[in-house]
Amino acid sequence: MQFIYNYKLFNQGLQINFMDQNFLSNTSSRKDEHLKICIENDVKYENVSTGFNNYIMMPNLLTKISPEDIDLSTTFLGKSMDSPLLIAGMTGGTEKGKAMNKIIAKICAEYNIGMGIGSQRAAIENPSLIDSFQVRDIAESIPLLANLGIAQFTSGYSVKEAEQAIEMINADGLAIHINPLQEFIQYDGNKNLANVQQNLIDLVGESKSPIIVKGVGTGFSNEDMKFLSSLNVAAIDLAGAGGTNWKKIEIFRNPSLTNLSTSLINWGIPTADCLVNAVGVISDSSKKIIASGGIWNGTDAVKALMLGADYVAFALPALLAISKDSEEGLRKFINNYIFEMKIVLTMLGITNLEELRKKKNLLMRKTPH
Ligand SMILES: Cc1cc2nc3c(=O)[nH]c(=O)nc-3n(C[C@H](O)[C@H](O)[C@H](O)COP(=O)(O)O)c2cc1C
Incomplete structure (x- = not known):
């Protein structure tokens, strides 16, 4: 409840002047602004679905197993997880971000699933913000991902800052987000991304x-x-189109962008298509595929796993669940997500993730009528 109360204060007390350059250019205020925009507005793609509705799983009405038989356990970065799920990085750097990270960490620890935190750039720039990202004391054994943007590396960061981010939160790995389209339309975005490939090779x-x-x-x-599969990356998190649309978020931040066409705003590769492409391109099974981007329920999560994802991640659904009912809201959301995965797997007659990988024939692509 504390968090909801904070949000009420947040909404009443913060008058955003969208043209105030100082406010918008401050790294941590921008992170709070993103939370507020995502909670108060529809920031999802319009007329672009994740593509999972193009697939049908074959229900097995004569199934011999029950939901209690399902074992969703797996490992990621050397850590065991009870389900192949991660809450993707969103926040940190402010009091609200700190409160939210703590809620996410508590629920991820409860369900023993993975967690990412939001970009730590603010804390690298201002070490007094470090504690808003630290959750290891709450979630001691989950896979935990640090986070920085590639745009910081094209403008000067090196492996030194990468290690700083990992050590800061005692993470198991570092997620590097790549968002050129957002940077290009953002008036304060980093337009100098020419060295992105070399920066990734070096890092x-x-x-x-x-x-x-x-x-x-x-x-x-x-x-x-x-290109990414030619590097020694541990995983690629696809974040395809159909879920959170960052072009829309940037438009809420800067109304002068409303002139952008709906074609540009809704441009992206639907998550399911992106996943099928990834499975075709990434042949080395040590490079893990994280499917994300609009995977709002356990049924689509099972489809993603059947299409070849190793893990499923989501961000906005977790934020909205928290804004609705704080820690309990997120607990209910995750509980239902896992419940749904188990029901679907029961109906498919599949008891664990290893079996699931061998039974891809239970997933059919719909033929267009
Ligand atoms: C409020 C919000 C803040 C986010 N901040 C970050 C961030 O700091 N770093 C990052 O890598 N991704 C960030 N993301 C992107 C998510 O991690 C995720 O890749 C994306 O939202 C797609 O997943 P979804 O459709 O389930 O939201 C953010 C997403 C949201 C909704």
Whole structure:
């Protein structure tokens, strides 16, 4: 309840002048602004679905198993997880971000699933913000991902800051988010991304810790995935289109962008298509595929796993669950998500993730009528 109360205060007390450059350019205020925009507005894609509705799973009415038989356990970055799920990185750097990270960490520890935190750039710039990202005391044994943007590396960060981010939260790996479209339309975005490939080669080559490369909701092209799979990355988090749309979030931050066409705003590779492409391109099974981008329920999560994802991640659904009913809201959401996964697997007659990988024939692509 404390968190909801904070949000009420937040909403009443913060008058955002969208043209106030100082406010908008401050790294941590911008993170709170993102939370507020996502809670108060529809920031999802319009007329672009994740593509999972193009697939049907074959229900097995004569199933011989029951939901209690289902074992969703797996491992990630050397840590065991009870379900192949992660809450993707969103926040930190402010009091609200700190409260939210603590709620997420508590629930992830309860369900023994993975967690990412939001970009730690604010804490690298201002160490007094470090504690808003630290959750290890709450979630001692879950896979925990640090987070920085590639745009920081194209403008000067090196493996030194990468290690700083990992050590800051005692993480198991570092997620590097890549969001050029957002940077290009953001008036205060970093437009100098020319060295992005070399920066990734250097970072992955020099880092002693696992590096996860992630999108933020536009999906990676085949060319991108070929390049990424040539690097020694631990995982690629697809963040395809159909869920959170960062072009829309940027428009809420800067109304002068309303002139952008709906074609550009809704441009992205639907998550399911992006996943099928990734499975075709990434042949090395040690490079894990995290499916994300609009995977709002356990049924679509099982489809993603059947299409070849190793893990499923989501961000906005967790934020909205928390804004609705704080810790209890997130607990209910995760509980239902896992319940749904178990029901679906029971109906498919599949008891664990290893079996699931062998039974891809239970998933059919719908034929267009
Ligand atoms: C409020 C909010 C803040 C986010 N901040 C970050 C961030 O700091 N770093 C990052 O890598 N991704 C960030 N993301 C992107 C998510 O991690 C995720 O990749 C994306 O939202 C797609 O998943 P979804 O459709 O389930 O939300 C953020 C998402 C939301 C909703």
